[in-house]
Amino acid sequence: MNFTSKQIWIFITSITFFATLIYIDFTFAKSNYLNSKNEELERHFNSFLSFRKNVSDLLIENIINNPQTKELMNKVKTDPNNREKYRKELEELFTKKYEYLKSKGFDYFHFQDTKGNSFLRFQKTYKYDDSLIKDRVSISKIIKEKKSISGLETGTSVQKYRYIYPIFYENSYVGSVEISTSLSQLLKKLDFQLNENYLFITKKTIIDKMLNEDSKKEQYFDSLIDGYYINKEFDKNNFSDIDLKELGPSLSYKLQSDKSFSLMTINGFSTSTIYSFLPVKNINNEIEGYLISQEETNGINQLIRTQIFSxxxxxxxxxxxxxxxxxxxxxxxxxxxxxxxxxxxxxxSVIVSKTDPKGIITYVNNQFCKISGYSKEELIGKSHNIIRHNDSTIPFFRQMWKTILAKKIWQGVIKNRSKDGKDYYVQSTIAPILNEKNEIIEFIALREDVTDFIVKKNIFKYEKNRINNLFNHINEILIIKKDDKFEQISQKFFNIFPFDNLQEFNLQHHYISELFISKEGYLENIKSDKWIQDAINTPNKINKALIKDKNGDLKTFWIKVQKVPYEKTYYYLFTLTDISLLLNDSNIKNNISDKNIVSSHKNLEEENKSKNINLFSKIKEDLKLPDEVIINLVDKFITSSEDSLIKMRDLIKDNKIEESKILVHNIKGSASTLRFQEISVIAALIESELEENNIENTLENIKKIEQLLNNIKDYRENK
The missing domain is CATH 1.20.5 (Single alpha-helices involved in coiled-coils or other helix-helix interfaces)
Structure with missing residues (x-):
């Protein structure tokens, strides 16, 4: 096959032009992807620090407000000759508290006097009366400002996140108290929560001001990154600055900006490593150094493959x-x-279609027919809307049309629906075809089927969020079934139902539905798993089931089902939430023919009273926090929930459904954490009703939550 010089020139010019477009598109896509990773690191870290600050405030509140604390610190100020006596009294008062603080991750508990001298270090009780002013900016600030201070501070021996609070006696400043966590321990907790590797590099200028050469060699590594040290407390087995060496000169240049950024290295065809850098300020509002995260991902590689395909x-x-x-x-x-x-x-190899300038299909290939389920006769002459999915928004297609009508190439992932109702995703490149007058005569679209990739990505993201939230709902019944066998069942199941252990249950039953009592509006008693797929496909639907407990009483459960991939198979995760007290089921037993099932049903009001009697003891048992902390959490929950419900009514009135769903989702999460299961379940019902735009039921359920909040307030005031 011989080509003329003109044809070769046209081919090379076209390839160069489109390659340039693809490269520019990839550059922007890569930049956006790296920016998103950097924003994700900043969001996670700030959220983590905010949570730690809230925990610190709760734990320290009863210390600084304790009358004995205030009186002892005032005596230290007014009677300096008996400091040793007051130190021992303070140590005896809070020794147990120090053990509790350590269990919550705060290994440093320290009282200071009004002059900035150490009065009592619980971690080193033998060391006291040394001046902290010279090496501790935080101590100088709290003496001057007399306000609580928190943040990162590098000391002569360790880098810590410190939380320091002033102590007042009759409005007079009498000293301060500090709890803190070493930076290395803090990052280990962050690593455990997010399953990523973290490292912190500290500016040499910060360390050089604090330490002499011997102390620096003892506590810090000389980093491969010019101008930075690494604290020897950090575990360098999985991630160190050696990993960063291949990033080259661009890393040193970017570090000088004192701004957040992300860089990447490509490991091979399937994975890349993303390094995100977040500048961290200290208590003195200076950039102390950078928090670095390391993440293995295939996102960049997928972008590269997509561009190569294009x-x-x-x-x-x-x-x-x-x-x-x-x-x-x-x-x-x-x-x-x-x-x-x-x-x-x-x-x-490729899914191809052509349309006229109005979007009417003029040509489709066999791959298009195969994936859409339509024949060529059914497609030719029809609008492309024939395969449009309801989830695809008008603004999405408006932007696409704006691009191609401007005679530009549009690329992106489109969600479609086939003739038989199945969803599929295609990576699409849509280009306008122009005539000699530069007028659009048709559009051609090339597509790649990426359904498996998108579905697996969505399933993984969904299941990760669901599994991470399981421990916040541990009060519910959890059941795991893999293949045809129940693998694990939470203990609460055996506390309620007439089975002693998992082995006994497996011998008697192969299906959860064998426990159900058949009744209209409820899941049926069948020896089958056919109902499970419907429950998976409609996660917001309230699937109710009647089950007889070990006392012969009927209970109503909301059953949620998840299908989770596992190696070459999968498992089902069932979550059973007892909603008996939230439903008017007083006539259920009268409608069931089996007389042996009928038993006495306790009055709902009496059960609520019984629950209120042990309200705080249940929270204390599960959360294992002091009474004053629990009371503080409950009060904040009541106030926050009441404000959210007021806002919800206004938002619903203005038809702002999505904002309303955010508010009720927060109420549901907080109620579940505090073991207010009735409120949590009603909030879940409201979420479902907002999804279906059932405003009347939503407003009724808001009233129910308000009544439950009032019941808690009444009990709280009488306690």
Whole structure:
């Protein structure tokens, strides 16, 4: 096959042009991806620090407000001759408290006097009365400002996140108290929660001001990154600055900006490593150094593969076009044969369609018919909306049309629906075809089926969020079934139902539904798992089931089901939430023919009273926090929930459903954490009703939550 010089020039020019477009698109896509990773690190870290600050405030509140604390610290100020006596009294008062603080991750508990001298270090009770002013900016600040201070501070021996609070006696400043956690321990907790590797590099200028050469060698590594140290407390087995060496000169240049950024290295065809850098300020509002996260991902590699595919598709299209044009100048029969060969190749590898300028389909290939489920006769002459999915928004397609009508190439992932109702995703490249007058005569779209990738990505994201939240709902019944066997069942199941252990249950039952009592509106008693798929496909639907407990009483459960991939198989996760007290089920037992099931049903009001009697003891048992902390949490929950419900009514009135769903989701999470299960379940019902735009039921359930909050307030005031 011989090409003329003009045809070769056109091919090279076209390939260069489209390669440039693809490279520019990839550059922007890569930049956006790295920016998103950097924003994700900043969001996670700030959220983690905010949570730690809230925990610190709760734990320290009863210390600084304790009358004995205030009186002892005032005596230290007014009677300096008996400091040793007051130190021992303070140590005896809070020794147990120090053990509790350590269990919550605060290994440093320290009282200071009004002059900035150490009065009592619980971690080193033998060391006291040394001046902290010289080496501790935080101590100088709290003496001057007399307000609580928190943040990172590098000391002569360790880098810590410190939380320091002033102590007042009759409005007079009498000293301060500090709890803190070493930076290395803090990052280990962050690493445990997010399953990533973290490292902190500290500016040499900060350390050089604090330590002499011997102390620096004892506590810090000389980093491969010029101008930074690494504290020896950090575990360098999995991640160290050696990993950063291959990033090259661009790393040192970016570090000088004191701004957040992300860099990447490509490990191979399937994975890349993303390094995100977040500048961290100290208590003195200076940049102390950088928090670095390391994440293995295939996101960049997927972008590269997508661009390669786009380039090859365009190159093939251009080359094929030139080939077809050249052979059309020769013999028509030979050109037709080559065109059919080209068309066959495209049909086997790429999903292709063409439309006129109004979006009416003029051509589809076999791959298009195969994935959509429609025949060519059903598609030709119809609008592309025939395969449009309801989830695809108008603004999405408006932007797409704006791009291609501007005679530009549009690329992106589109969610479609086939003729039989199945969802599928395609990576699409849509290009306008222009005539000699630069007018659009048609559009051609090349697509790649990426359904498996998108579905697996969505399932993983969904299941990760669901599994992470399981421990916040541990009061519910959890059941895991893999293949045809129940693998694990939470203990609460055996506390309620007449089975002693998992082995006994497996011997008697193969299906959860065998426990159900059949009744209209409830899940049926069947020896089958056919109902499970419907429960998975409608996660917001309230699937209710009647089950008889070990006392013969009927209980109503909300059953949620998740299907989780596991190696080459999968398992089902069932969550059973007792909603008996939230439903008017007083006539259920009268409608069931089996007389042996009928038993006495306790009055709902009496059960609520019984629950209120042990309200705080249940929270204390589960959360294992002091009474004053629990009371503080409950009070904050009541105030926050009441404000949210007021806002919800206004938002619903203005038809702002999505904002309302955020508020009720927060109420549900907080109620579950504090073991207010009735409120949590009603909040879940409201979420479902907002999804269905059932405003009347939503407002009724808001009233129910308000009544439950009032009941808690009444009990709180009487306690």
């Amino acid at each position: 380039f090859l598709s365009l190159a093939l299209l251009i080359l094929g076009g030139i080939s077809i044009y050249r052979h059309l100048q020769k013999r028509n029969d030979e050109n037709k044969k080559i065109f059919e060969q080209y068309k066959t190749i495209m049909d086997q």
